Amino acid sequence: MDAAAHLAAALLQVCPDLRILATSRENLAVPGEIVYPVQPLALPPALLGGRPGRADVEGYDAIRLFVERARAVLRGFALSDQNAPAIARICQRLDGIPLGIELAAAWLPLLSPEEIAARLERNLDLPAGGRRTLLPRHQTLAAAIAWSYHLLSGEEQALLRRLSIFGGDWSLEAAEEIAGDLPPLAQADVLGLLRRLINKSLVTVERSAEGGTRYRFLEAIREFARQRLAESGEEAALADRHLAWFVALAERAEPRLKSAQQLFWLAVLDQEQENIRAALSHSLARGSVEEGLRLVGALGHFWEMRHHLVEGGRWGARLLDAAQGRAELIHSPWRAKALFTAGVIAVYQFEDERARVHLEESVRIYRELGTRPGPARPSVSLPSPRIVCSSHNRRLTPITKRSAARSGPRTPGGSPSTCTDWPTHWTVRVTVTPPPPVFRSRWRSSGRRETNGRSPILSAIWLCAPGMPAGCTRRSR
Structure with missing residues (x-):
């Protein structure tokens, strides 16, 4: 990279009208450089139920690449409603990475799309399907990631594998606290090392509409990094x-x-x-x-x-x-x-x-x-507590053996109206009230469970003692 960067800078100095188009795992970092990050191919969303049809997926770049490579190895292959769910799962599992999609499609003469998808669920590292001309680092997806990993410095490798502890994406603050302050890294090192991993296309940046920044791995990189983390003893x-x-x-x-x-x-x-x-x-x-x-x-x-x-x-x-x-x-x-x-x-x-x-x-x-x-x-202080549940138009059995009548009168909404006649100790009351009719109709349409035609909402937890006014100490829900 250093030699290529110096050559590009020297050529641009003596040939000001020269335009250089270069592809690389990281930018050259020379004056005048404009970087166009190459993102993974567009993927179909994960549909509820997991059964997309041909019309749902055929317009996405990842699907088109898979079908194109599939036709190169299996004459007559076509996208259909039957194989569309499996092909979508393959492309989603591979995060739209072109190399991974090409390696997966190369197995179609031997395996069906459904069998390839099942294997990828267990292991992302499908081999190249017998292609002799591929470079060793392109024989498997794991080999390509390993090649990039071994080009990293020791500090970059440490941060990469440590970031795999996150279950999804993460914030810079969390990365500094969790992955930093553990040799060989200091907390202050994390930001600079993270920038270098981003420049080398190993970490993806996501920005929200609210202005927040999150970072994440593609799934294949996360799995590789997690394996390295397990091997490291950290x-x-x-x-x-x-x-x-x-x-x-x-x-x-x-x-x-x-x-x-x-x-x-x-x-x-x-x-x-x-x-x-x-x-x-x-x-x-x-x-x-x-x-x-x-x-x-x-x-x-x-x-x-x-x-x-x-x-x-x-x-x-x-x-x-x-x-x-x-x-x-x-x-x-x-x-x-x-x-x-x-x-x-x-x-x-x-x-x-x-x-x-x-x-x-x-x-x-x-x-x-x-x-x-x-x-x-x-x-x-909470001496001798008991719990009583009440609901609108529905009387639940008190949790203790005391009679429900001693728990005090109820208002129409189900909340306690007074605590003055309650026993001489704190009481926890769970109050359940019905929602407005509009919410009840939405609750029914969502298939949630109902009782006596009403959909309850837990409205408050009440802590009451003798002599306290109506409402007592309320913990709103």
């Missing part, structure tokens, strides 16, 4: 740093989801969904159950607002199961908070018994700790 340390970063992010976002910054923090958590799932997976794989419980507890309100109840319930169940038998976690505030989150999700899903078990256990732990359920570091 994977465990990077997984712990990744988990700690996203636990801190979720805990920072949690109280702000109930503030004027709500929309901003919803967007932050939305774009970090793949990384949050990766962090939860790390917590289970690494046995870092406490951090996983903290993450579940902090994400509860986000899962409710985004209707990710099934996913949230599954992660909560897996982490709570993992906490069983861990003496240091049984009475921890993190388990209590995760139980509270799981109980609230169960209320949404009409799992009354599961809600009763989780919420009762949560409040019992909070009582023992001398704290109350809440979004951040609870400090209010």
Whole structure:
């Protein structure tokens, strides 16, 4: 690269009207250079149901390249409604990389598109299909990436493999905190090294309409880098740093989801969904159950607002199961908070018994700790708590054996009207109210579960004690 750059600069000095067209894995970085990044070929979107037809995909460049190369090795090959889903899966799996598409199409005399797609799901490294004239680095997609990898400096290789710990795309701040400050890299090195990886087409830059910048790998590069990370012995340390970063992010976002910054923090958590799932997976794989419980507890309100109840319930169940038998976690505030989150999700899903078990256990732990359920570091004393659920036109069985009549009168909307006649201790009340008719019709059309013709919305968690005014201490949902 240095020799080519110096030659281009010398020629341009003596021939000012000269125009040079050069292709390279990175730019020459000479005065007057204009860079045109070559992006992967256009791909069809992943359609719901995964069964696109010929008309849905034939206009995309990646599909056209596959069909063109397929006809070169298999006379009479044609795109059809039958093979269109498999060809779309092949091109999507290969991220529209032309070399990968050509290597995959070369196997059509031996394998059907469906068989090629199935093999790519297991392993991206399909060989070249017997082409003798290809350079060794073009024989497989992995060989092409390995050739680029071995041309990197030691610091660039370290950053490349460390960035593969991210489940999806990532921000510069996260990259500096997670991949930096671990020899041989310092945090201050990350920005410059990342720029060099981008210039060498190993990292892709994505800019949002709001002005934010994110970075990501093509899938083939991510898988190669993840293999190098496993071989380096750094994977465990990077997984712990990744988990700690996203636990801190979720805990920072949690109280702000109930503030004027709500929309901003919803967007932050939305774009970090793949990384949050990766962090939860790390917590289970690494046995870092406490951090996983903290993450579940902090994400509860986000899962409710985004209707990710099934996913949230599954992660909560897996982490709570993992906490069983861990003496240091049984009475921890993190388990209590995760139980509270799981109980609230169960209320949404009409799992009354599961809600009763989780919420009762949560409040019992909070009582023992001398704290109350809440979004951040609870400090209010909670002696002898109990839980009562109520809903509009639907009376649920109280969680304790006390009679529902003692829980105080109800307003038509289902919220408590007073707490003055409640027993002499704190009470947690889960209030469920029906939504407006317009929302109910949308709920029905989306296929969500209903009870008695009404679609419930969890509206508030109430903490009440004797003598408190109507509404008590409300935790809005």
